Amino acid sequence: MTPSFRLLGTRRFLPLFATQFLGAFNDNLFKQAMVLFATYSIFSDPKKEAAFNAVATGLFILPFFLLSALSGQLADAHDKARIIRLVKLAEIAIMLVGGGGLLLGNVPLMLGAILAMGIHSTFFGPIKYALLPQHLEGDEVLGGTGLVEASTYCAILAGTILAGLIDSRATAILVIVIALLGWATARSVPPAPPPGERPHLDLHIIRASIRLVSGTMHIPRLFLAICAISFFWMIGSILIIQFPPLVKNVFTADKQVASLFLAIFSIGVAIGSVLINRLLNGRVSARFAPASILAMAAALLLMGFASHNWSPAPAGELYNLKDFVAHPGAPLAIIALFGISVTGGMFVVPLYAFLTTTVEVDHTARTVAANNIVNSGAMVLGAVIAIGFAALGIPVQDALTSVAVLCLVAAYLAWRLHCACDAHDKSCGDDA
Template identity: 40%
Template sequence: MRDSRPNQFALLRQRRFAPFFWTQFAGAANDNLFKFAFTVMVTYQLGVSWLPPAMAGLVIGALFILPFLLFSATAGQITDKIEKTRIIRFVKNLEIAIMLVAGAGFMAGNAGVLLACVFLMGLHSTLFGPVKFAYLPQALSERELTGGNGMVEMGTFVAILLGNVAGGLLVAIPGIGHATVAVACLALALAGRAAAQFIPRAPATDPGLTVNWNPVSETWRNLKLAHGNLVVFRSLLGISWMWFFGAVFLSQFPSFAKDVLRGDEQVASALLVVFSVGIGTGSLLCEVLSRRHVEIGLVPLGAIGMSVCATELFLSTYHLPPVPALGLADFLSRHAYWRVMLDLFLLSLFAGLYSVPMYALIQMRSQATHRARIIAANNILNALFMIASAVLAGLLLSAGFTVPQIFLFTGIANAVVAFYIFMLVPEYLLRCVAWVLSRCVYRFRVRGDEHIPTTGAAILACNHVSFVDAVLLMAASPRPIYFLMDQRIFRTPVLGWMFRLAKAIPVAPQKEDPATYEAAFERAAQVLRDGGLLAIFPEGGITRDGQLQPFKGGIMKIIERARADGVDAPVVPMALTNLWGSFFSRIEQGGAMVRPLRRGMWSRVGLNVGAPMAAAQVQPEPLRERVAGLLALG
């Protein structure tokens, strides 16, 4: 079935996304053009006694990050309280004013004025940060959110790359370099403001909010607010760790290029290009690999790839021959260095796969009324982790460790941190298993997935064909699903461990174990009271002949208990197709999980999802007929 919704590139032709994309692109490019041109000017041209060249990059970076620590909490409140387009246009007006002052600073060669502008541009980015990520879930649907975030992430890194390259080239133009930079910065600010004029309105999500102007108490309150949703809070920590990881590599590119690869400034720039292209590629791949849902199963794949590639980057530099200083052409002519470039490209690609789904998850799972404050908490944590990254890298270097060794330590630490996060939030690991099963073991096709509710309580009723039915349903849903399943399947080795991580609800026949039976239905009722998705296999067990069995009355008990609690949860009929006879299903001549290749590799299976049925209309036989009709679609 062809999906009529626009893909991530088609969003660039739509007013709800394109003006916003180009606004943030121009802002990111301007930030980096300005900062890098100023860094080059101080390092090579001015000779300021109170700002030594060796300290210039550190001071400029620290001044730019400082407003994120001081004002992110306030920016988050303002974004929740005020219509977002107004904020964006105000921020772009502020950028024009800052660039006018910065232009005067460049023309006069005044480092003090330019340092003040660095701080103000950090403030500009602090104000824009929460609105940047809070705007997307208001403008895009759930199916577009991953692609939209991928485009923004790609655009940001391309803008960073172009800004750095342009800043270095323009400031070095003899005689007119400073004036050219001043004009370029002002032109980008004006272009961003022009694009912002076309961004459609995005209403305030909490207009009655009273702003707390105390940054210390509000920062603490924001972090507590984020901690209220543990999945979101731990995802914030995961994103902040990614910034820690990335900052280690980005900060060490100049010394890595010079001292390890024996390359010149052009080689260092080439490494930045490769890193940026890798991030952009990984970000854009997220929509394709996720089938245009928020697919957090990509996050463990990204984390594994980051650690493997960081280790491989260390190994690829271990036996590099000693050579004289290399220009870019000589560097690219030596095959040993292509391995280094490939490792760096793949490392950054996996970082894109890691970060985009996490950002999308935070946007989707955060309560709309304080989504911007959650993003502000994320910006605060990001800044703290980046500062910690700089301090730790500096300590390791001063202790005598080489840059490749620091890369190796970072890769090992990434594996440890990722394992810890995935054990705390097993949903990431479960979704990864579901993603691998549905794309690498089977060719899994879902039809009608728009009928799976993205919010609110609902009951999913599906036929039961194999031991991995629950895993395939996980792969089809953008939200977590709580499964009511036969306790014999719940106790299956390996799969049972996964179902326990998924907080599946084991149920036993009432005559065999009345206590387990009652406890299961009470837990199921609690899932619906909490507004979650509950999946049930109404046949009561896996089919033994491939045919749809009679539906039992347990689903009626769930519906009645939910309605007694005031929850009219719709029932969504589903049918898994072509699973009978596969490795994980029974067969007429034997049991499940024998002869792994009995259906060959990547056999085609499917899930057909029907329109929801109102709870009051559900009875076992009519529901069975709806599932049978979906099953007949093949």
């Protein structure tokens, strides 16, 4: 067993690991079930379906903009384990509302639950990463971060796939059960009181957000790390939007193949998250980040090549999973997708570990919260770019090439971070 996997046998890591896995699973199970229910059981107009999905996505992201500063302050000022238990208790109430919305087919209830889950994730996110350096040793943080990221993507995959296999009534019951299990595991998270002086709470959410971001981004090493992570999530949001039309309109394949793409992507990110820890041997470093994101750009170009040379199904037909896998161009497309996901996991995990290990322990939650605010903006920008591609009539294959160009920017930022902080084993001080 590798050192990072040994963490799963410790109380200082396993309860947090289980709690965040159950939360990510429940979150995606409910969101996907809601989208499928609205698409196939409520609406019959593609425009209304698209509008519903856009509203749901916006409601989920909105709390990250508005409340991340408050969540970061609270996490650094109070016992993080106690906050986790309160957040997980709230999840039970949220899923009671969301489950009721699914059972009744009530759109306002479902959207209200999505907004509440966004608030839940906003308050849980900074704590999830800030707890790691408080409970783990310095050489364990990267491995712990990798396991958290890997399990999150596995949870996303499992929740999304299960939502398509069970009906809304079963989902409504299951999300409540999972919320109860999450609260139970949260009760075993060891205490994590604030290690330093409690910060003064600024309850003015706009002023606090501006102050938090400006107070974090003026430090060069954090500026570079947050910008690199944000470029990654901007790229990710574009890809998530582009993949469904890529599968349906370019590879001319059905929903089973779309699920295969999701499975490959999630598993690949999980593998990359664990692999980078082995390569770095537990040391938090941006050394492999530039090469990882450049490899991701190469995989995107390979995906573009595979899609340009794809032989589509006969007019009016779609390949099923068996026919897609048997297609002579499928191996290249699958290898490209796997490469995109593995290198993406290798790129982002060390940067998250970097955020939590190069600041004082009593500032970690606020640093992660500042990162969440900037990341949210980057994801919205990515969605706008993807919508712009569609409005301009740019083919999906060409959009992938454009995303590969964005990888060059992320690689430059990661290279700058590496040079500033660990190219010559320099200390990452505030003047880095």
